[in-house]
Amino acid sequence: MSPTVVSRGTVTIDVERCKGCELCIPACPPGVLHMSSEVNRTGYRYPRLSPGCTGCQACHAVCPDYVFEVYKYDRPQLTEVSPGPVPAVGGAE
Amino acid sequence: MSNRSTEPDRGQEVRIEGARQVASSRADLQVSEDHHLCPGCGHPVAWRILLEVIQELSLAQRAIGVVGHGCYTNIVRMADIDFLQCLHGRAPAVATGVKRVQPQAAVFTLQGDGDMASEGLAEVLHAAARAEKITAIMLNNGVFGDTGGQMTAASVVGQRTKTSLEGRSPELHGYPVPVAELVASLPGAAYVARSAVNTAGGVAQTKRYLKRAFETQTSGAGFSLVEVLTMCPTGWFVPTAAGPGYLSDSMQPTYPTGPLKDSLRPA
Numbered sequence: 562m563s564p565t566v567v568s569r570g571t572v573t574i575d576v577e578r579c580k581g582c583e584l585c586i587p588a589c590p591p592g593v594l595h596m597s598s599e600v601n602r603t604g605y606r607y608p609r610l611s612p613g614c615t616g617c618q619a620c621h622a623v624c625p626d627y628v629f630e631v632y633k634y635d636r637p638q639l640t641e642v643s644p645g646p647v648p649a650v651g652g653a654e
Numbered sequence: 655m656s657n658r659s660t661e662p663d664r665g666q667e668v669r670i671e672g673a674r675q676v677a678s679s680r681a682d683l684q685v686s687e688d689h690h691l692c693p694g695c696g697h698p699v700a701w702r703i704l705l706e707v708i709q710e711l712s713l714a715q716r717a718i719g720v721v722g723h724g725c726y727t728n729i730v731r732m733a734d735i736d737f738l739q740c741l742h743g744r745a746p747a748v749a750t751g752v753k754r755v756q757p758q759a760a761v762f763t764l765q766g767d768g769d770m771a772s773e774g775l776a777e778v779l780h781a782a783a784r785a786e787k788i789t790a791i792m793l794n795n796g797v798f799g800d801t802g803g804q805m806t807a808a809s810v811v812g813q814r815t816k817t818s819l820e821g822r823s824p825e826l827h828g829y830p831v832p833v834a835e836l837v838a839s840l841p842g843a844a845y846v847a848r849s850a851v852n853t854a855g856g857v858a859q860t861k862r863y864l865k866r867a868f869e870t871q872t873s874g875a876g877f878s879l880v881e882v883l884t885m886c887p888t889g890w891f892v893p894t895a896a897g898p899g900y901l902s903d904s905m906q907p908t909y910p911t912g913p914l915k916d917s918l919r920p921a
Contacts, residue, residue, distance in 0.1 A: 573668050575679065580693035582887075582894035588854050605693070619854035621677040623898075625698040627687040631677035632670050 568638045570616015581605030585620040612640035681705040694894030696884025703861045713760040720749040722769035743774020746781035749788045762789040767808035768798040785842030785876040797889030807831040834881040838914040844876030846915040850883035852898035
């Protein structure tokens, strides 16, 4: 049986407005944001969300480019993730 | 609000099944999310919480901002409130005039450290000494960002800038000017605080201080000042992701954050 991750919230990410500053990555308390390996139209890498968001709004608070909108789920969402290393990380770390 | 209709649409509203939105990318008083400030800049974060505070205190219809010269001046293009731009460093003097003819207005200045500490130190000190009922907001990033990153009076010792490439040296350049402490020492200043926007907690703290500063103004207690430490990775010659760490390691030892004076809440 594959492990499940609880998401109490989620974010939308306006990737075209992102300037790739990466301030959201360490600001995220559950550490579910990672940088993409692909780039947007202006040539910047942008954050991507893995399951496990708590909807705490920390990314929204620190983002200088107003990229994030934050949502809270009425009921926590369970996501099955494949065992082993967490989703392919885009090379930010 | 007049100019909102001329702005392009916000794009499609996102609806997520079984979820409610708790934070929007655009503050209520914001007409656009687009700005041309560098990646990793701390100013837009300060802009957003300033607009949120004005909205939450229901001051939108009577807020008048007075801005100096700097990167932060671009707030006039994206905020749905009235602004005046004035000579470099003279915002507190202009705000004094605005407040005296419009006493019901919520008048604030938005200035940088180059503007307030280097160009217009006299204006802010005299406005505070006269106990003008205005709110001064200083976005301190330690450089003249708009003109290319020169050293300001508020650059910390050892800080590398375009005009202090070997780092600010006390022998050659002297010591930084702690504006918040100077203003707090004046009896006319009713509320003085310093915060930073390098972490989510710091952003929340900044919002509380700004709210308190505007409450001080509307209560008529006197002059209020909030110094906000912001990141300028371009001017600091550091990668964008290293900006918040540089702020806490280099600036915060010189500029400790926290409330310095609150006359509404006697100690």
